[in-house]
Amino acid sequence: MxxxxxxxxxxxxxxxxxxxxxxxxxxxxxxxxxxxxxxxxxxxxxxxxxxxxxxxxxxxxxxxxxxxxxxxxxxxxxxxxxxxxxxxxxxxxxxxxxxxxxxxxxxxxxxxxxxxxxxxxxxxxxxxxxxxxxxxxxxxxxxxxxxxxxxxxxxxxxxxxxxxxxxxxxxxxxxxKYNENKELYENLRRIYYDTIHAFAAAIDAKDAYTKGHSHRVATYSAVVAKEMGWSDERIEGIRIAGLLHDIGKIAVDKTIINKPSGLNGHESVEINSHPIVGYEILSKIKFPWKGIPFMTRNHHEKIDGTGYPDRLAGDDIPQGARIVTLVDAFDAMTTDRPYRRRLSFVDAMSELKAHTSTQFDSDVVYSFVSVLKKEATGRAKSSTILPLLDEKLDTEKVSVFLKELF
Amino acid sequence: MIDILNGCREVGDTVVLYPQNYINGIEGEKLEQVCETFIEKGIRKVVIDFSETDIVNSIGVSILIGIIEKIKEAEGVVLFSSLSKINIEVFRIVGLTKLIPSFATEADAIKEMSGAGTQIGG
Structure with a gap:
């Protein structure tokens, strides 16, 4: 060299x-x-x-x-x-x-x-x-x-x-490594959702009449929350709360849940305990979303303070709970129950209107009706609530009705 | 935007390439492809004119060597023209001045081509 x-x-x-x-x-x-x-x-x-x-x-x-x-x-x-x-x-x-x-x-x-x-x-x-x-x-x-x-x-x-x-x-x-972890996270997330869905199915299975109730409450809550401008993360949280809001019913005797006639005092106390039982179960779980235990605990509160279990009024009720309250009542009214036939959509909406500002938060009702109007007039990207109703509806008539009612 | 195709012109049976400064980046490799296209067309005389080139760097040298090799394979002739002092020095350092004759102007190189054979001379 x-x-x-x-x-x-x-x-x-x-x-x-x-x-x-x-x-x-x-x-x-x-x-x-x-x-x-x-x-x-x-x-x-x-x-x-x-x-x-x-x-x-x-x-x-x-x-x-x-x-x-x-x-x-x-x-x-x-x-x-x-x-x-x-x-x-x-x-x-x-x-x-x-x-x-x-x-x-x-x-x-x-x-x-x-x-x-x-x-x-x-x-x-x-x-x-x-x-x-x-x-x-x-x-x-x-x-x-x-x-x-x-x-x-x-x-x-x-x-x-x-x-x-x-x-x-x-x-x-x-x-x-990042991609492996991401995949692992996705798998865990899937398992997590599957578990929650299994819980929801178990809750609904206790009541022969409420099949799919938790899923509908979850779906309706999410769409109303979106209408109210919630972030995607918070919407995911309320969806989970919707799926689990009745989890406390797991501790309630099945015969009480399915009783076709009116409940006696003891039975009423037991069924009304489900929000607290649900809260106690869910507050022990570390969810990635905030507020799920309280959305469960307070989904039977009324805006005028006459609800249960905490008799909260107005803004003291978490907004998520106010949303779940409304859609829970709407679904209860529009589906058959052991003690009564379902109400028609028109009657259910009239009930909501009648109890706005006493039982239901007017802002939530407004957003709920806004979603329905968009779905009825075809302005919504996709319909979520109307297709899930048992009643076959004429969207044009629904649109006119909602315009007149609200 | 590099406009390599506009960086060349044909003068009779000779093509003149103007590498400008893009020869100093890997984009300069496209100049080798342009040269290949001319060789496929039958052109065997290439003048590379550096009047628009500041300083040729090591990437530029590797691209020039690529062009020279292609012309050599086709038994053609390549000449340099309009080299600045600094580029003459660079080419001397890397040994290109021994391989390729250079001329003061493009016209001088083209004139030389008109009487040139088909061998690369030093």
Whole structure:
């Protein structure tokens, strides 16, 4: 290897290239672009007409080309044994493939393949004894031999590129972990929802007449909350509260829930305890959404303070509970119960109107009616409430009726 | 916006390429493709004029080498023209001055081409 001192001009040119390489590998550019630019910079610095940049996959023991230039055939992957890899990782100095150095024999058949591609010098990309890849270039187009200075320069450039590969690899692993965790989170979320839905089904199963009640209350609550401008996260919370609002009924005797006639004092006390029982169950659960236990506890309060269990009035009742109260009553009225037939939509709406500001919050009623009007006139993106009603409705008549009533 | 196709012109049987400054980025590789297109059309005489190029960097050198290799494979001739002092120095450092003759002006290079053979001379 000739030991020639480089000229000052060459030193300046190489220093400038190193500076550009540093700027490129720390840039926010696309990784492929960084890799390609780095390869071009190395090739330009050594006047090489051919070059390949390989990354090394330690699990597959495989070098894969990520950038190449000037080759007349595809670079292809290079497989090497784990022992060879370990030996190469210790070899930070660039090697001439035509030399008899031990690293060349470690490359084995890969070395022959690289020579066949017209390549001559290998710079290993190593960070903290970890082999990350290699950059391989042909000889100088002018036929000049590379000097020791050239090989030192290649070594420095290879180190810079190695750090870039390492950063990219770390980022890739981080993204992989993130995606794995995201998938895990999605699975947990699905299981969570499935469990809540199973609970809702169990609650509704206690009452032969209230099949689907919890689901409808959840759906209606969500659509009203959206109409009132709630955030997506809060809407998700009220949807869950809707599904679980009657969970306290699990502790109530089934015969009381399904009793066709009026309840006696003891039975009334028991059924009226379900909001508190529900609250006690749900307040022990750490939900990702706020307010679910109180939306359950206070869904039988009345706006005038005559409801139960806390006899709260007006704004003291959480807004979520006021929404659940209204849609719970609406669904109760529009579905058959053991003690009575369902009311017609018109009668149910008249009841809501009659009890606005005494039993129901007027803002909630307004939003509920607004949703119904949009659904009846086709202005809603999709109908949610009207299709779930047992009664077949003429939307045009509903629209006229609502306009007259509210 | 890089307009590589407008960065060249045909003068008789010679094509003149104007690499401007985009040769210093990987986009410059497109100039190699433009050169290939001319070779496919049968053109074998290429002048690369650097009157609009500031300083050629290492990426630019690698792209120029790519162009030179393509012309060499097609047994064509390539000449440089309008090199600034700094670019003459860069080309001397990387050994291109030994490979490709350079001329003061584009016209001089084209004139040389009219009597040129088909070998790259140093």
């Amino acid at each position: 000739p030991d020639i001192d480089p000229s000052l001009e060459k030193l300046i040119f190489n220093l400038n290239t190193l500076s550009e390489l540093g700027t490129e590998i720390t840039s926010a550019n696309d990784f492929k672009r960084i890799v390609k630019s780095s390869l071009f910079m190395v090739m330009g610095s050594f006047s090489a007409s051919k070059g390949v940049l390989y990354t090394y996959d330690s699990e597959r023991l495989l070098f894969s080309p990520i950038a190449s230039k000037g080759l007349t055939e595809p670079a292809g992957g290079l497989r090497l044994s784990a022992t060879a890899m370990k030996g190469l990782a210790e070899h930070s100095r660039p090697i001439d493939l035509h030399s008899g150095e031990s690293a060349v024999s470690l490359l084995g058949q890969a070395s022959e393949r690289l020579i066949r591609l017209g390549l001559k010098v290998v710079g290993f990309l190593v960070v903290r004894d970890e082999l990350l890849g290699m950059i391989v270039i042909s000889g100088n187009v002018g036929g000049e031999k590379y000097s020791n200075y050239d090989l030192q320069l290649l070594s420095v450039m290879a180190q810079n590129i190695a750090f870039s590969l390492q950063s990219h690899s770390l980022l890739k692993r981080l993204m992989q």
